[in-house]
Amino acid sequence: MKETEKPSSAIAKEKPFERLVEGELRIAGGFTWKLCNLLSAIESTGSLSRAAKKVGLSYKGAWEILERANNLSPRLLVTTAIGGKHGGGSVLTDAGKSLLKLLARLRKEHDRFLDRINRELEADTEFNYLIRRTLMKASARNQFFGTVSEIHEGGINVEIVIALKGGDTLVAAITQESMKNLGVAEGVEVVALIKAPQVLIVTDLGPYRLSARNQLSGTVSRLQKGAVNTEVVVGLPGGNSVYATVTNDSIEELGLAEGNGVVAAFKANAVFLAVAS
Structure with a gap:
């Protein structure tokens, strides 16, 4: 042989x-x-x-x-x-x-x-990353893959900073217990899930500031109008897309149109995390 x-x-x-x-x-x-x-x-x-x-x-x-x-x-x-x-x-x-x-x-x-x-x-x-992530079934419209870059621990809750592709970041607030159960640590790859109704679309804050921890600036890439609500898709500079559900009345009041610059905002506690088992 x-x-x-x-x-x-x-x-x-x-x-x-x-x-x-x-x-x-x-x-x-x-x-x-x-x-x-x-x-x-x-x-x-x-x-x-x-x-x-x-x-x-x-x-x-x-x-x-x-x-x-x-x-x-x-x-x-x-x-x-x-x-x-x-x-x-x-x-x-x-x-x-x-x-x-x-x-x-x-x-x-x-x-x-x-x-x-x-x-x-x-x-x-x-390919493995892509195919295994698509196997995950979740009702959340927004599903982002990223890597934990920072962890800020508090008394009960923990702030998890997640680096997305292209330089975008988002923040999730979870409990200490959840962090331990999920095995979340710096360098760990996670999937961040946010339901579309939890995402606010802001066109002009003026002199005001938002309390939402996540404020992602992007451009409206698509508006999918329904009977009551419109799905707003915001393209981020890094290549990800954020989905928001907005009432048709709000779309008219904001004067939203494809190509408009907007901010997609959502609270850190609206972000759910998933890790590979």
């Missing part, structure tokens, strides 16, 4: 990985994998009735698949004897065994292909 080659035992012990890409092997034409499964079951049981039951087909359905295959194949795939003490037997012919082996090889090659693709994707950090 060459030094660069892995023994079969080493290959079997490779680190398991999560399959992020799945795919079904399909063959052009009218071929169905039901036939392959049926042939395999016939080979192992020696009976069409038991094979049909094993693959979840009715006896009539199995007969129809087998008859059609035998009719279309240049050579018989299965020979079947009807009747007898055990209801007759079914045996794969040499042609049937050859077809089954070919299909098994195709499936094996298909599985190897998927394994290779999944291992390549596993090694791609950015």
